[in-house]
Amino acid sequence: MTDLPNAKVFIEGRYRKLTRDLPQTIFYCPDCKGHPRRRKKCERCEGFGKLTRDSVQELVCYVLGAALKTRKNKFHGAGREDIDVRMLGDGRPFVVEFKNPKSMDVDLAALEEEINRRNEGRLEVERLVWSDKPRVVELKESKHAKRYGALIEVEGGATAADFEALPEGRVTLAQKTPQRVAHRRADKVRERWVEFEGVEPRGDDRLWYVRLATEHGTYVKEAITGEGGSTEPSLSSMIGKPARCVELDVLDILDEGGERIERREAPAGFGEGVY
Numbered sequence: 001m002t003d004l005p006n007a008k009v010f011i012e013g014r015y016r017k018l019t020r021d022l023p024q025t026i027f028y029c030p031d032c033k034g035h036p037r038r039r040k041k042c043e044r045c046e047g048f049g050k051l052t053r054d055s056v057q058e059l060v061c062y063v064l065g066a067a068l069k070t071r072k073n074k075f076h077g078a079g080r081e082d083i084d085v086r087m088l089g090d091g092r093p094f095v096v097e098f099k100n101p102k103s104m105d106v107d108l109a110a111l112e113e114e115i116n117r118r119n120e121g122r123l124e125v126e127r128l129v130w131s132d133k134p135r136v137v138e139l140k141e142s143k144h145a146k147r148y149g150a151l152i153e154v155e156g157g158a159t160a161a162d163f164e165a166l167p168e169g170r171v172t173l174a175q176k177t178p179q180r181v182a183h184r185r186a187d188k189v190r191e192r193w194v195e196f197e198g199v200e201p202r203g204d205d206r207l208w209y210v211r212l213a214t215e216h217g218t219y220v221k222e223a224i225t226g227e228g229g230s231t232e233p234s235l236s237s238m239i240g241k242p243a244r245c246v247e248l249d250v251l252d253i254l255d256e257g258g259e260r261i262e263r264r265e266a267p268a269g270f271g272e273g274v275y
Helices: 056-068 107-117 133-141 220-224 235-239
Strands: 007-016 073-077 086-099 123-131 146-154 170-176 187-201 204-214 242-253
Touching: 007 056, 056 073, 056 086, 056 107, 056 123, 073 133, 086 123, 086 133, 107 123, 123 146, 123 170, 170 220, 204 220, 220 235, 220 242, 235 242
Parallel strands: 086 242
Antiparallel strands: 007 086, 007 123, 073 086, 146 204, 146 242, 170 187, 187 204
């Protein structure tokens, strides 16, 4: 039991998102912002207040918050993926901050099992441990390269010979802020590296699966399409044929230089949840 009115506890772990309809955090309606009164007359969300039924944050915090006897929480992820992108591999690190818990008599291993049981096929969490506020800062400030798997469709079809035009090693892209994020990102050109690691056919000659590693902050979908020249070069310009991203998965969270981060055992001590 905690008596301090502003007490906070932090729980850390990793999540794997196995579906393409789940945002990381609560997706409030951009028109009514989920406001209790305004949402009643909101045509966009039809009074729901959100644009998705749930999120990683809600599915995780429903179980943890019930055990801690508090609904007040903030979800801090080491970056985020788009709502239609799966997060696979070892998962994405996160810390959940809970305010004013009424109970600390919780079993994190049992709660981890319960979250996974409730969300089988949609969401998995692992290595839940007690953490602390400095870890939130570390997650927010750390830069991570990523490894992706992209199912792409090439207009008019392609052959393995077409993909021989992709360079070996890293190539630097110049990316103008994409239209899809222009409302929340500064309009400027960013240089980011991309490394194409493999290509294989998937069915007919239009569908191909591309594995690639990218620098922190790379717009991967635009690195494939080129978005009308806003990203140069792009996979499309390199193979000389228009291509689009059909499905995208995050396969691994790497360190800033692009090396794989070795898994470490979660520490047992309170407030030492750094791994």
